[in-house]
Amino acid sequence: MRLRHLLFYATLFIAAHAHALSADEVKGIIFGETDTRVEALNKAALTADEKTVAFIQALSDDAVKTSGDKVFVVKDDKAFDPVTGAEQPLPQDAEDVINPNMMRSELDNALAALKLLSKDEQLRREAIKTLGSDSDEARLPLIEKAWAAETVPALKDQLEMMRAAILLGSSDRAKRLEAAGLLSASKNPATKTVLIERLGTELDADVKVALQAALAKVEASLAWGDKLGAIFSGISLGSILLLVALGLAITYGLMGVINMAHGELMMIGAYATYVVQGLFQKYLPGAFDWYLLAAVPVAFLASALMGAVLERSVIRFLYGRPLETLLATWGISLMLQQLVRSIFGAQNVGVENPVWMSGGVQVLGNLSLPYNRLVIIGFAIAVLLGMGWLIGRTRLGLFVRGVTQNRPIASCMGVNTARIDTYAFALGSGIAGLAGCALSQVGNVGPDLGQGYIVDAFMVVVLGGVGQLAGTVYAAMGLGILNKFLEGWTGAVLAKIAVLVIIIIFIQKRPQGIFAMKGRSAEA
């Protein structure tokens, strides 16, 4: 796809003194130590023509192979000579050209630099973003040229910043001072790096002061992003805890089943997602990006079905004996784990984020909200609302609550308790499956998936107050934000310990959870 675009824009920005790509240049870029390759690349880029651009692009796309000292550009299973463009047979022993990180970033930069003068605003924007932190002096003329030509104010500002960042390394004191002044308005974290680096080498006292002032300003404007970022990560963790706990809030909170297999029901949801992904890869590769939409109901149904089977075969004999449910569901969880090991293997399986869930929105210079986290937060809210509606507003919900409180009397009222129990357990399990589906987007999918979350899930449900949906929400969000707040402060290990201790202390104050049921009905 990118190759198709290539011809389009390659014609747009041929430098005035461009000259054709030579075989030596190609060899220089391909062979040898990374540093010399980089040098050769940058040299070639300065005088790039269409072919050079195409070649650099191919190299960046890993579409270049070598055999002996011959270089081939591979396109649509055919090999071409990069210099002449003639098609050539690809030798059997052709090997990929390996581009280490450094080379890769230089390739990107070179390509971006070439795009700086593009007519397409979008391309320029991307190019500026890619070049962002690069302050290679050799690129100064190019950037100044782009700056002069730029018409979009926002981009012009950014180019100016880039220019200033490079000028910071200039030998002219006045220029450095000016650059420092300019940079103080930046909201880009990369600016901070540049300033710090310069501060390390700067000798002139005045410039130093200016640099320090600029640094302070930049840091101040970045601080906001940090704070918001911390809150966001707290909410994001909270939403995961919430998802993990919601299903349990039904099976345990409402039905009183100490469901140790809850984690494994999530695991089933996650594996269902994995299977759906596999099916899409195989049968619907074109629609692969939308596999997740199909996976959500499948995950729900898979776990719900498993939940229904468990309820029918085991759990229903144990109502009113909550502690026995602990034992039985523990057994179930062992078996389910081993089942997954037998079927899928003991190792983790890979679940990919669809493209639309990769990346994120840039809110501030140093704060970008990843799409997959945003989607999960949204998903958690949706599940919460759906469940709240189902439990609080529908007859099914009423029956579930009634049946779990007094099974024999509910049946005397004409409620088919057995069926309601099955529905309710299946619903809780299905929601666990949804949580598993969501977790597959941020973490492992493996036989241990459930074990990692079961303790947290119980903490959330209990902390919120058993049987209190609103409490579950508060507990999840509270724990999420508290955890992230402490983590920024004390490190992950101590934060986790502190959170647990806080839970213990909190329960002393509220022995029935956040949303304690008060009054007589609590005892009944």
Next chain:
Amino acid sequence: MSTPFPTINDSLLAEQGTDLAPKVPAQARPPAPSSPGRVELPGKGPLLTRSGWSAFVIALIVVCAVAPVLNLWVPEGHALHLSTYAVALLGKIMCYAICALAMDLIWGYTGILSLGHGVFFALGGYTMGMYLMRQIGADGNYKSNLPDFMVFLDWKELPWHWTFSDSFVATLILIVAVPGIVAFVFGYFAFRSRIKGVYFSIITQAMTFAAMLLFFRNETGFGGNNGFTDFKRILDIPIATPSMRMTLFVMTGLTLLGFFLFAKWLVGSKFGRVLQAIRDAETRVMFSGYSPLGYKLTIWVISAVMCGVAGALYVPQVGIINPGEMSPANSIEIAIWAAVGGRASLIGPIVGAFIVNGAKSWLTVAYPEFWLYFLGALFIGVTLFLPNGVVGLVKKLRKGAEQ
């Protein structure tokens, strides 16, 4: 008994004989109770029944005499030889059985499900482990008087909490005191705040989880994830000798039997019945004039100390203690042993510990890839078909046989 104020009884006795002539119309007068005048009150049962005592004595003999003879004197290869491996395994399971017994006291009899007993087990274990580490002396990798991991972490002297670790007597005291005090403090606040049911279970779980993370940290001074291993001596006697192993085994057995008798006595007393009453209706207990706090706290601490002692016996036998013992799953397992054997029966949890761990040891070798299915099925089967655990089944069968 004399009460300082008149009781219902006194008031009746006082007027006895003065006028017993019925004044109520005949048909409304209550007839004499259907039973003869004397009401048969159940007497206080013996600590153990006759067959109970004989079983107990047999167990005692097995632990103190049969096992040592079979292990130490019957030559290897002989059909009757009890292998070192078996001794180690049985010793370990007996430690677990003590935990299960402790769990039964707090869960089966008092209705308080602790999901954090692993902590007490580990505390006892760590206390013992510290002593054993000190006994290594300068024989470690780094030839220092400090335990290896400290040398390695650049510690120059023992941290404060290791102060008494070189004294065996102090260690013995601490094995009881440390879990006891931790349990007391934790229990005091929790019970005082009237934390009950799952809320209590969850904070015990939080406690063990937090403790585990704490002990995982290298800075905490307990060897981090690796914990303590490579013990060499106990009381300056090499630990890895058959006779030492046997000694530890016998001691574990005696402890288990002793705790069993103690627990039996405890639950047979009125104290035990108050515990059960707390389990059934705590409010009623309070309105009957008992303060549940003291009762709960007492049994909680007793239970924790038992676990601590089990941990202390466990460490020299298995040769390692690490924070994994405090993982929530381990604590849940203790509850599971108790449930499998049968709660609120004392012998049940012991049987449960043997069955579950025996099955585990056997199955992990016999069916290394499938054993979890068997174990899981065992748990489900027990709950579905043996609501009172294995012991419940035995009781039922015996009842059936009698009829």
Next chain:
Amino acid sequence: MTPDLLEEGARRVQEHQALVERQNNTASGGRNASTGRIATPGEVDVTHGRILYLQDVSVSFDGFKAINKLSLDIAPGELRCIIGPNGAGKTTMMDIITGKTRPDEGTVFFGSTIDLLRHKEADIAQLGIGRKFQKPTVFEQLTVFENLELALKTNKGVKASMFFRLDSLQSDRLAEILVTIHLADSVNRLAGNLSHGQKQWLEIGMLLMQDPKLLLLDEPVAGMTDEETARTAELFLTLKGKHSLMVVEHDMSFIRTISEIVTVLCDGSVLAQGTLDQVQADERVIEVYLGR
């Protein structure tokens, strides 16, 4: 053979009835002139003639005032009947006295020295206030015998319980109460398997074992046959004088048998107080409670 408590009670009923009649004829409106205190050298100081004293007690649940500036007192040895519509706050009042519910305001004294609001449930029970719940609550997993044994008035500390043994006097008393509550042939049954009415009796039995100075009885005869109701009445009258009783009931014939003074609660405060006849004649009481 133990003296038959019930026959004894029956005799007292008659005495009592006579007494009430006599009282109703006095000018003092039936108030028992003799608040003469029964010597109970113990903790409770009743020199001021009041064993229980509530003043301006209020409690509300989520804004709903269940008890509203309630003032009430009970003399030592008195048997006070409390009636009032459903939801008047009778049970709530008992909850407050026994420490189960904390009032928002007001004072509650046991004797003239003990501020009950400062005590926990168990302490209050130890001080000598026993309670029977509206819904019978017994230890379902224990036998009838064990239920009674636990209620027995002794040292209820942990250590004492561990080494406790029933002595013969206590056994006798236990046996006697078993007979009183008609559960003598159910000694070894689990309390959970008793019928509703049997549980009621057992709970009363436990209260008797506890031998409190003040008995709070919430609907003690609910679910009993008339015959048993009569026996309960006898029992209460036997207790009267040596113990103070506060009985909540909706059974008017029962109230009639036992009552001296009846207090009518309504909407969380006292609506009327007096002899049953007076109260029954009160228009407001008829309106909200008795019905026409």
Next chain:
Amino acid sequence: AEDTIKVGILHSLSGTMAISETVLKDTVLMAIDEINAKGGVMGKKLEPVVVDPASNWPLFAEKTKQLLGQDKVSVIFGCWTSVSRKSVLPVVEEMNGLLFYPVQYEGEELSKNVFYTGAAPNQQAIPAVDYLMSKAGGGAKRWVLLGTDYVYPRTTNKILRAYLKSKGVADKDIDEKYTPFGHSDYQTIVADVKKFSQGGKTAVVSTINGDSNVPFYKELGNAGLKAKDVPVVAFSVGEEELRGVDTKPLVGHLAAWNYFMSIKNPTNTEFIKKWSDYAKAKGIAGHKDKPLTNDPMEATYIGINMWKQAVEKAKSTDTDKVIAAMAGQTFKAPSGILSKMDEKNHHLHKSVFIGEIKADGQFNVVWKTPGPVKAKPWSPYIEGNASKPDEPVKGMSVVKK
């Protein structure tokens, strides 16, 4: 039976470590099949005894007792975590058994009864840091040492810190961070790394263990931290671990190992083929569809083959004789070198490779040591180690009678 030689396999097949260890069990079984097909050892067939210590450390010791005492195995292949090895160590020493340990570890140990076929810190960590400091590796100036809170990361980081210091890196340019076991939310950590990296060219050395890697890498991808900005070099992430990750955002991050599946040489090709065939034939879940090999598998494979050679050389399975015969054994390793067991220190000489993650979950080798590196189990960067002998010392960890 007497005509077989029993081989114990002590890898967790359940519990948290099953993820990594199960495949090692299969590797040993494959090697045993292969050896048996070629006539066994000294004419006797090898008989595997598989047990499952279930990721439970005391159980490792118990199972070792059983393998050595009851089953009388001649050798044990097993363990992954350090703590499991530490748990087993006293038992093998006391019962004079033989353990082959196939995983990279923190060093600081040398036992007569153990052969370490994984890397010591100087065979993995230090070369990796060297690479990142080099111009080709990006010339990192600041370092985040990120690990799971347990002994291997702690030790490795301690060594690395000392090493970095010796290279002139200031303390303020090193950030050491730990997460609890099973940590699954890396938002804060990644944000911190990002912030730290604003202070200069930064590299991350990750000793994050097992399951936490996937969430960590996913979060890296989320945060848009690209390898070219902040490269992450991991010591516990191999082909098998990447199976569970969406590798696209990870391209360019690094791992240091002594073997990569992508290494091209005939021995490796054959090794991979053997494994693929075996996985297919046995229907090993996961591997039958997508066979992968990794460093610990190679180390296991080398171990069992060297053991076989040593037994044949010693003409006995007697532990002491085999130990003696192991010294200097060589084996043509899939990594492409002639792997050699050190004459003294029970560790293999190993080449170190640095690989960059490719989009397909394999690694591009971007750097390697010129030749095999001799292991230094006692790292010179830890105080007091200088005087340690480079061989197991008799009686040191044996019970003093």
Next chain:
Amino acid sequence: MLNVKNINQYYGGGSHILRDVSLEAHLGKVTVLLGRNGVGKTTLLKSLMGLVPIKTGSIEFDGQQIQKYTPYERARAGIGFVPQGREIFARLTVEENLCMGLAYKSASTPIPAELFELFPVLKQMLNRRGGDLSGGQQQQLAIARALAAKPKLLILDEPTEGIQPSIIKDIGRVIRMLADRGDMAILLVEQYYDFAEELADDYLVMERGEFIARGLGKNMPADGVRQMVAI
């Protein structure tokens, strides 16, 4: 309407609670069942509802043999039940409790307004949780809940327990009215003798799991029923 023949019932331990119990209840009639504590009245009602299994015997209701039915099928067949000890859903609101009473009706069935006329307190407390109500209020709720679905047979287990006199009178009036409408059979277990006598069309007296007397309600005083239940 209801025709019970020779029911025998045993509790777990094997104690024989109901011995060959037979009874009938007719539309438009109030059948009162009396007996002392623990004789098995509640057990009988629970057997009729299917809450405890019976060993032998048949139960015919509205022309169907229902002894094999589950409780909810019996409820759907048209039996309403007011259990002893209230047994309301403590954590559901009053309104939800009433909705539970309508469980097998279609979702749109409203709560009959007459219930609130009968028990005005319920209307005030519609959004309070059942468990927070006072004992008597709960009892009223339990009766209302059973009436909500307009059953063909109404079974009441000591409905007056804990209820204030004026409401007892109301309940009496309602029972009478329901019976007189002629579309409902009523089976009433009661300890409150006067109340029972007033309402009874037929009476039954139980003693140790057996009926020792039965007859027409108007004959109760003559038959000396009061003495029978008085031991």
